[in-house]
Amino acid sequence: xxxxxxxxxxxxxxxxxxxxxxxxxxxxxxxxxxxxxxxxxxxxxxxxxxxxxxxxxxxxxxxxxxxxxxxxxxxxxxxxxxxxxxxxxxxxxxxxxxxxxx
Numbered sequence: 574x575x576x577x578x579x580x581x582x583x584x585x586x587x588x589x590x591x592x593x594x595x596x597x598x599x600x601x602x603x604x605x606x607x608x609x610x611x612x613x614x615x616x617x618x619x620x621x622x623x624x625x626x627x628x629x630x631x632x633x634x635x636x637x638x639x640x641x642x643x644x645x646x647x648x649x650x651x652x653x654x655x656x657x658x659x660x661x662x663x664x665x666x667x668x669x670x671x672x673x674x675x
Contacts, residue, residue: 593619603635604651611659622661626652629665 580592595610607626614621626632629648638644656663 603633605635624663626665
């Protein structure tokens, strides 16, 4: 209810648009589920132009890879492709350590 109240306040700033928050359980989030959810939203008339993925490193591809690094690369490339196909900005975060910082 609080989210709906805040959405109503922000509508003027968003040029009549809205915000939808979709949660997919950690460990069960895949590119396919994300795509499926976007298709459902489009059928309901909501076409996002900004998509936030909380920590894409744990998003699964739904495919089999021999190394985790290959799957991670595939996911990042797939998100970039999804952004182009949907003409939407996709924002996410990643995690590193001191070694990766250098």
